[in-house]
Amino acid sequence: MLELKHISYRVTEAGAEQTILDDVSVAIPDGKLVVFTGPNGGGKTTLAKVIMGLVTPTGGQILYNGRDVTDLDITGRARLGISYGFQQPPRFKGITVRDLLTIASGDDKLTKDRCCHFLTQVGLCANDYLDREVDVSLSGGEVKRIEIATLLARGSELMIFDEPEAGIDLWSFARLTETFEAIHRTHSATMVIISHQERIIQLADEIIVVGDGRLQYRGSAEEVFPKIMADTTGSCPVLTRKEAANQ
Ligand SMILES: Nc1ncnc2c1ncn2[C@@H]1O[C@H](COP(=O)(O)OP(=O)(O)O)[C@@H](O)[C@H]1O
Ligand SMILES: [Mg+2]
Numbered sequence: 256m257l258e259l260k261h262i263s264y265r266v267t268e269a270g271a272e273q274t275i276l277d278d279v280s281v282a283i284p285d286g287k288l289v290v291f292t293g294p295n296g297g298g299k300t301t302l303a304k305v306i307m308g309l310v311t312p313t314g315g316q317i318l319y320n321g322r323d324v325t326d327l328d329i330t331g332r333a334r335l336g337i338s339y340g341f342q343q344p345p346r347f348k349g350i351t352v353r354d355l356l357t358i359a360s361g362d363d364k365l366t367k368d369r370c371c372h373f374l375t376q377v378g379l380c381a382n383d384y385l386d387r388e389v390d391v392s393l394s395g396g397e398v399k400r401i402e403i404a405t406l407l408a409r410g411s412e413l414m415i416f417d418e419p420e421a422g423i424d425l426w427s428f429a430r431l432t433e434t435f436e437a438i439h440r441t442h443s444a445t446m447v448i449i450s451h452q453e454r455i456i457q458l459a460d461e462i463i464v465v466g467d468g469r470l471q472y473r474g475s476a477e478e479v480f481p482k483i484m485a486d487t488t489g490s491c492p493v494l495t496r497k498e499a500a501n502q
Pocket of ligand 2: 299342417
C-alpha cells in the first residue's frame with residue numbers, strides 16, 4: 256500500500272513562491288490500477304516524481320507498506336520495488352537495448368527470448384532493436400517504448416508510467432494496453448498510470464483528476480468520465496482560470 260499524506264511542494268521562482276502540489280492525500284492499495292489524469296501543468300508528473308523520490312516534497316509524508324519513505328532516495332525506493340517511467344525518458348549513449356533490459360531484469364544471462372518477450376509488449380522487434388544503442392539515433396517514441404519494456408523487465412511491485420501513450424502508434428498502444436490489463440488481472444503489480452487515453456482510463460480501478468496541484472475529483476470510469484467530458488468542452492480552461500483570478 257502506498258500512502259501520500261498531505262503532500263505539498265512549493266518552489267520559489269524569481270522571488271515568488273509557487274505551489275506545485277497542495278495538500279495531496281491519497282492511498283493506493285496493492286494490486287490496484289490508478290490513473291492520474293487532468294490538464295497539462297496540473298502537477299501529475301511532479302506527483303509521480305514525489306512517489307519515486309526524484310522530487311522531495313516540502314511538506315507531508317509518504318508511506319510505503321507502512322514504512323515512512325519520505326526521506327528515502329530513488330535508489331532506496333527502487334530497492335523497495337518502486338519504478339518510474341519518465342514522461343520524457345533519458346537516452347544512454349554507449350548502452351544497448353539488450354544492456355538496459357539485462358540491467359533492469361537483474362539477470363545477467365537474460366536470453367534473447369526474454370528480451371523479445373518484453374519488447375513485443377511495446378510493439379518492438381528484438382531483431383531490430385537489441386543491439387542498438389539508446390542514443391539520439393532512436394526516435395522519442397522508440398526511447399519511450401524501450402523504457403517501458405525495461406520497467407516490464409524489472410517487474411517491480413509498484414510501477415509508475417508517465418503518459419505511456421506518448422509517441423506510440425495505435426497498434427503498439429493496443430498491445431501495451433493489453434499488457435497493462437494482464438498485469439492488473441493477475442495482480443502482479445500495483446500500477447499508477449498518468450494518462451489521457453480513454454482506453455487506459457477504462458482499465459482503472461480509480462481515476463483521479465489532478466489540476467492546479469490538487470486532487471480535483473476521483474472515482475470509477477463511469478463516475479469520472481462524464482465530468483472530464485464536461486470539463487474539457489466549452490470555454491478555454493486557461494482563460495476561465497485567469498478570469499476567475501481577476502474577479
Ligand atoms: N522545480 C520546479 N520549479 C518551478 N516550476 C515547476 C517545477 N516543477 C514543476 N513546475 C511547474 O509545476 C507545474 C506542474 O508541472 P507537472 O507536474 O509537470 O504537470 P503535469 O505533469 O500535470 O503536466 C507546471 O506549471 C510546471 O511548470
Ligand atoms: Mg506530466
